Amino acid sequence: MVRELLTELMEERLSDNGRIFWNKAQSELQEGAEGQGFAKLLALASRYAKRQPLGLTETELAAAEGALPGWSPRAWNRLELLRVNLILARPDLPGDSFERDFEAQFRFADEGETCALYRSIPLLPQGERFVWRATEACRTNMQTVFEAIALDSPYPVTHFDDTAWNQLVIKALFLDCPLYRVSGLDQRLSPELTRMALDWAEERHSAGRAYHLGLWLCLGPHDEARVLRLLTDHWPSASETERAAMVLAAERAGQQAWLASVEPQDPEVLPYWQNAKEGRSDQTQFAPLFADDHSAQ
Amino acid sequence: MQYFDPHIHMSSRTTDDYQNMAAAGIRAVIEPAFWMGQPRTNVGSFIDYFASLVGWERFRASQFGIAHYCTIGINSKEANNEGLAREALEILPNFALKEGVVAIGEIGYDEITPAEEYVYQRQLEFAVEHDMVVMVHSPHRDKKNGIIRSIDVAREAGVPMNKLVIDHNNEETVDDVLNSGAWAAFTIYPNTKMGSERMVEVVRKYGPERIIVDSSADWGVSDPLSVPKTANLMRERGIDEKAIELSCWGNALAAYAQSGQIDEEELAKPAVIDQRQSYNDNTVLRGQQPRVDEPVPN
Numbered sequence: 065m066v067r068e069l070l071t072e073l074m075e076e077r078l079s080d081n082g083r084i085f086w087n088k089a090q091s092e093l094q095e096g097a098e099g100q101g102f103a104k105l106l107a108l109a110s111r112y113a114k115r116q117p118l119g120l121t122e123t124e125l126a127a128a129e130g131a132l133p134g135w136s137p138r139a140w141n142r143l144e145l146l147r148v149n150l151i152l153a154r155p156d157l158p159g160d161s162f163e164r165d166f167e168a169q170f171r172f173a174d175e176g177e178t179c180a181l182y183r184s185i186p187l188l189p190q191g192e193r194f195v196w197r198a199t200e201a202c203r204t205n206m207q208t209v210f211e212a213i214a215l216d217s218p219y220p221v222t223h224f225d226d227t228a229w230n231q232l233v234i235k236a237l238f239l240d241c242p243l244y245r246v247s248g249l250d251q252r253l254s255p256e257l258t259r260m261a262l263d264w265a266e267e268r269h270s271a272g273r274a275y276h277l278g279l280w281l282c283l284g285p286h287d288e289a290r291v292l293r294l295l296t297d298h299w300p301s302a303s304e305t306e307r308a309a310m311v312l313a314a315e316r317a318g319q320q321a322w323l324a325s326v327e328p329q330d331p332e333v334l335p336y337w338q339n340a341k342e343g344r345s346d347q348t349q350f351a352p353l354f355a356d357d358h359s360a361q
Numbered sequence: 362m363q364y365f366d367p368h369i370h371m372s373s374r375t376t377d378d379y380q381n382m383a384a385a386g387i388r389a390v391i392e393p394a395f396w397m398g399q400p401r402t403n404v405g406s407f408i409d410y411f412a413s414l415v416g417w418e419r420f421r422a423s424q425f426g427i428a429h430y431c432t433i434g435i436n437s438k439e440a441n442n443e444g445l446a447r448e449a450l451e452i453l454p455n456f457a458l459k460e461g462v463v464a465i466g467e468i469g470y471d472e473i474t475p476a477e478e479y480v481y482q483r484q485l486e487f488a489v490e491h492d493m494v495v496m497v498h499s500p501h502r503d504k505k506n507g508i509i510r511s512i513d514v515a516r517e518a519g520v521p522m523n524k525l526v527i528d529h530n531n532e533e534t535v536d537d538v539l540n541s542g543a544w545a546a547f548t549i550y551p552n553t554k555m556g557s558e559r560m561v562e563v564v565r566k567y568g569p570e571r572i573i574v575d576s577s578a579d580w581g582v583s584d585p586l587s588v589p590k591t592a593n594l595m596r597e598r599g600i601d602e603k604a605i606e607l608s609c610w611g612n613a614l615a616a617y618a619q620s621g622q623i624d625e626e627e628l629a630k631p632a633v634i635d636q637r638q639s640y641n642d643n644t645v646l647r648g649q650q651p652r653v654d655e656p657v658p659n
Contacts, residue, residue, distance in 0.1 A: 103455055110460030111621055143460070171408065172455040174415030206420045 221248025253284030466496025
């Protein structure tokens, strides 16, 4: 279902030359193109599609969410869409030959190809085969590569163990990624994750540096005293955007008494406060606060 | 105005250089694959080096608003390690067709040995087969003869002359290159190769057609601001603005855009530093004083 959707999205956006390339590539893949032959298709795709945003419509976005909960191609570019389609068009996806060849592709992949390879992982059958590879993306120095595995994908929350999951979330916080796009964050807000986020906040405070907005998504109903202290201490100097995030965070962290006590006056904060008081504080509520998140469009 | 440095080894340069280059108006660079100052001992070193040219280094450049392209090739010096060179030739196709790879290069001759000729010819064949531009490094010693030979061999292999760039020219070689129909690139280097002043006179004498200025800055004493510095000296000495634009931007773009791997429309726009690709502190380019007032000395 996801495959059909991706092919549809791509075909509507391909140039005539791109369509010729895609048709030819499909037959090569059916005939068993792998190794260097497969790598060549992924590389040559750059001649037929550019790194332009997909510009998905609301209907298309909804179709994506419906096809695979927690997944969205909203931040993909056209070249990535073509490349993921090439990967998914291989006839041997469930087999050992694909598993070996998929791993081998990373050795020769450039930055754009690396992102596309990672974007395909949540869409591959028997996803558990690629857990090590997916955690490898979290060790990258390139934010584009990290986000290709970390955002808009149900893969990490489904397949990562606690160490890998916590590292992913805290790295996303470090890099100031839009954390509301880490799928399944709400389901895995563990005591350990809350502690790590609190420790990070203390380090930032000692260094005299501002908090990233993502901090307020990482606090679960744990470590009550520390969370309360953070909220109380930071509130007077917090920006309006931060205050909006903080009232949501308070509800998530079970700090109802503090939440009731703040009574914000600012019209920007007020709707979030009302939402929080009525228990609407899931991660999607934070989305409008990440206004400079151009990658999500 | 914005500048294109179509030959610079950024992997060997610091972030200070990137900052100064961006502040001086350098909008795009090409990083040709070359040797690392000491010989590689196994093919894995080539793989990781090529991978960094299309991966990490491109990403690094983007953080400063500089578009980074590269060329992939086995350099002439290391062609003499025959066993290793053959292994490297085998993995060349894994990198040469990638996004942003604008040519096969820098290839050609160093000592003009049969081993160098073999590797040069194989790479020319690959370029012809895949309709690619070729960037040729001309030798330091016996330069003139080396250039003539590299043009002849490229022509024999079927490389169209408008897809051939000969680099590291000087006053003695420029006639042969321009007469062949190839592009003539000049490396502006302190102490060796060309200085800015000589370059001004070359443009005055030959005009800007098919003339390209670059820095070839690397791990040695070299200057990543050679292109804007030379452009400024041309301006000071009365060279026509159009000629400056061609030799320091337009010609390199025209030559390498034949690869189909340069989005010219995108490049014409002012640099946008992708927030997601930038450092946490996005003010890295502020307050930099580019030192472009002094020309590169001869």
